[in-house]
Amino acid sequence: MTSLLSIRNVTAGYGYGPDIVHDFSLSLNESEVKCIIGPNGAGKSTLLKAVAGILKPRSGDIFFEGKNLSGKEAYQIMRLGICFLPQERAIFPNLTVAENLRMCAYSIKDKALAASRIKAAIGMFPVLGQRLKQIAGTMSGGQQQQLVYARAFTIKPKIILIDEPSLGLAPSLVEQTFSHIKQIASSGIAVLLVEQNAIKGLQTSGYGVVMDLGKLVFEKPANEVLQDQSLRDLYLGKALKK
Amino acid sequence: MISLICLPIVQFFGNYNYVIHMVLFSFLYITMSSSWNIIGGYGGFISIGHNVFFGIGAYFSGFIYARYGISPFYTAVFAGMIATVFGFAIGLITLRVKGPSFIISSIALLMIFRTLFDRWELVGGAHGITLPHNTLSVEWSKIPHYYALLILMVLSIYLSWYVRHSKFGLALRSISHDEIKSEVTGINIKIIKVTAYALSAYLIGAAGAIWGDYLTYVRPNIFFIILIAANMVLMCILGGKGTVTGPIIGTIVMIFINEFILANFGASELNIFFTGLLMILTLLYFPDGIIGSLKKRKLLPGFLDWG
Numbered sequence: 001m002t003s004l005l006s007i008r009n010v011t012a013g014y015g016y017g018p019d020i021v022h023d024f025s026l027s028l029n030e031s032e033v034k035c036i037i038g039p040n041g042a043g044k045s046t047l048l049k050a051v052a053g054i055l056k057p058r059s060g061d062i063f064f065e066g067k068n069l070s071g072k073e074a075y076q077i078m079r080l081g082i083c084f085l086p087q088e089r090a091i092f093p094n095l096t097v098a099e100n101l102r103m104c105a106y107s108i109k110d111k112a113l114a115a116s117r118i119k120a121a122i123g124m125f126p127v128l129g130q131r132l133k134q135i136a137g138t139m140s141g142g143q144q145q146q147l148v149y150a151r152a153f154t155i156k157p158k159i160i161l162i163d164e165p166s167l168g169l170a171p172s173l174v175e176q177t178f179s180h181i182k183q184i185a186s187s188g189i190a191v192l193l194v195e196q197n198a199i200k201g202l203q204t205s206g207y208g209v210v211m212d213l214g215k216l217v218f219e220k221p222a223n224e225v226l227q228d229q230s231l232r233d234l235y236l237g238k239a240l241k242k
Numbered sequence: 243m244i245s246l247i248c249l250p251i252v253q254f255f256g257n258y259n260y261v262i263h264m265v266l267f268s269f270l271y272i273t274m275s276s277s278w279n280i281i282g283g284y285g286g287f288i289s290i291g292h293n294v295f296f297g298i299g300a301y302f303s304g305f306i307y308a309r310y311g312i313s314p315f316y317t318a319v320f321a322g323m324i325a326t327v328f329g330f331a332i333g334l335i336t337l338r339v340k341g342p343s344f345i346i347s348s349i350a351l352l353m354i355f356r357t358l359f360d361r362w363e364l365v366g367g368a369h370g371i372t373l374p375h376n377t378l379s380v381e382w383s384k385i386p387h388y389y390a391l392l393i394l395m396v397l398s399i400y401l402s403w404y405v406r407h408s409k410f411g412l413a414l415r416s417i418s419h420d421e422i423k424s425e426v427t428g429i430n431i432k433i434i435k436v437t438a439y440a441l442s443a444y445l446i447g448a449a450g451a452i453w454g455d456y457l458t459y460v461r462p463n464i465f466f467i468i469l470i471a472a473n474m475v476l477m478c479i480l481g482g483k484g485t486v487t488g489p490i491i492g493t494i495v496m497i498f499i500n501e502f503i504l505a506n507f508g509a510s511e512l513n514i515f516f517t518g519l520l521m522i523l524t525l526l527y528f529p530d531g532i533i534g535s536l537k538k539r540k541l542l543p544g545f546l547d548w549g
Contacts (some may be wrong), residue, residue, distance in 0.1 A: 052426055053428070054422055054425070073424075073425070073430070074422075074425040075425050075427075075428050075429055075430050075431070078425075078426055078427065078428040079428050083259050083426075084423065084426040086423060086425075086426065090419070090423060090426075092415075092416050092419050092423065093419070094415070094418075095412070095415060095419070096418065099412055099415075101410060102409070102412055103413075103416055103424075103427050104427065106409070106412075106413065106427050106428050106429055107427070107428030111488055151427075154430075
C-alpha cells in the first residue's frame with residue numbers, strides 16, 4: 001500500500017480485440033528500477049500504455065501515491081508525475097531543439113522554473129545547447145537520444161516509464177541509452193522499463209519482472225533473473241507448459 | 243502598411259474602383275487564409291469546410307441588418323463571436339478524428355450548412371437575404387469595407403504571428419506531428435485543438451459579416467460553396483502552411499494569377515483550370531509552399547521570415 005505505484009489486477013486490450021494484459025499486478029517503490037522482460041506480444045508495452053493513461057484498462061486499478069488513476073486522461077497522469085517515453089524516439093523531429101526542450105517543460109506552469117530546468121538539462125547535455133536552433137530530426141541518433149532523456153531532467157517526474165529504449169538503435173547507441181537510464185535512476189527517479197534486450201535491461205535494473213501472454217510469470221532481483229536458466233526456457237516457450 | 247492606409251486617396255484622381263476592389267478582395271482572403279493557417283497549418287487539421295464560419299458570420303450580421311437596421315460594421319464583432327461558439331461546438335465533435343476522416347467530416351459540415359440554409363425560410367431560404375446598399379457615392383462606397391477588412395487582415399496576421407510564437411502554438415504544432423506524444427508531454431490536446439479551431443473561426447466570421455454587406459446579399463450559393471474554402475486552403479498551401487507570411491504571399495500570388503488569366507482569357511473558367519494546375523505543381527514539387535521551400539533552402543529573405 002505504501003508503494004509509489006501499484007498496478008492491481010489490470011486487464012487491458014485494444015478496441016474490441018482480445019485482452020492483451022490479464023489480471024496483472026505489480027508495484028514500484030520510490031527510486032526503484034524494475035525491468036519488464038518477455039517475448040514479443042507478451043503485453044509489456046500495453047501495460048505501460050495502460051499506466052500512462054493512453055489506454056484505459058478494462059478492469060483493475062492503478063494507484064499512484066495512493067490516488068486511483070482510473071478515469072484520468074494521459075496529460076493529467078503526466079502532470080501528477082508519471083512520465084512516459086513511448087516507443088520510437090519521444091521527440092518532435094519537426095520542431096527545433098529549443099522548441100523540443102520547451103515541450104519537455106510544457107507541464108511546468110512557473111515560467112522561471114521551466115527556464116531554469118531547461119538550462120539545467122542543457123548543462124547536462126551541452127551538445128543540445130549548441131544546437132538549439134536546429135530541427136531535432138536532423139540531429140544524429142545519439143544527440144536525439146540525449147534530447148529524449150533531457151525530458152526526465154526537465155520535468156523531474158517521480159516515475160519514468162520507458163518503452164523499448166533500445167529499439168532500432170545501433171549497438172553504440174544502446175550503450176549510451178542505458179547510461180542515460182542509469183543516470184536517471186541514480187537521481188532518485190523510479191524507473192519502469194520495458195525491454196527486449198533482456199540482458200542490458202536487467203543489468204540496469206534492481207528487479208526483473210518476467211511477463212508472458214499478458215500474465216506475470218515471476219518477479220525476482222535482477223541478478224537472480226540473469227542467472228536463472230528458466231529465463232532462457234521462457235523465451236523458447238517452455239513457460240507455456242508450466 | 244502606410245501605403246495601404248493611404249491607398250483610397252487614388253479615388254480623388256479618378257475612378258480606381260477596380261484597384262480598390264482587388265486590394266480589399268486580397269485583404270479578405272489574407273484574413274481567411276491566415277486564420278485557416280492556425281488550425282490547418284500549425285495544427286495540421288485540413289478543414290475544407292471552413293467557410294461555414296464565413297457564412298455564419300455573414301448570415302448573422304445580414305439578418306440583423308435586414309431586420310433591425312443595425313449595420314454589419316457594428317455587428318461584425320459579434321458575428322465573429324457566434325462563429326467562435328459554433329467553432330467550439332463543431333470542433334468538439336469533428337476534431338476527434340484526424341487525417342482524411344477529418345477532411346471528409348469538414349466537407350460534410352459544409353454540405354449540412356448549405357442544405358440547412360437553403361431550407362431555412364426565416365433567413366430567406368435559397369434566395370438568402372438582400373441588404374440595403376450604403377448611401378455613399380460610387381467612388382466612396384467601397385471605402386468602409388476597405389478599412390474594415392484592412393483591420394481584420396492586420397488582426398489576423400497578428401493573431402497568426404502570436405500563435406506561432408506562443409506556447410499554445412508550440413503545443414499545436416506538436417499535436418500536428420503526433421497526438422499521443424503530445425499528450426504524454428502533459429498537453430490537454432482536446433482543449434488545444436478545439437480552441438485553435440474556434441480561434442480560427444473568429445476572424446473568418448467577422449470577415450463574412452463585412453463581405454455580406456459588401457456584396458449586399460447573403461445567399462447559400464455564394465457563402466456555402468466549397469470554392470471559398472478550397473481557395474483559402476490552396477492559398478495557404480501555395481504560400482506555405484505553418485508559416486506566418488506564407489498565407490499572405492500565397493493569397494497575393496493566387497489572386498494575381500487568377501486575375502491575370504481572367505483579364506487575358508476572359509471568363510472562360512480557364513482561371514479555375516490554372517488554379518488547379520498550379521496546385522498540382524505546388525503539391526508535387528513544393529509541398530512546403532513558397533515560404534516553406536525558401537526557408538528550407540535558407541533562401542528566405544529576413545523580412546519575410548516571421549517564423
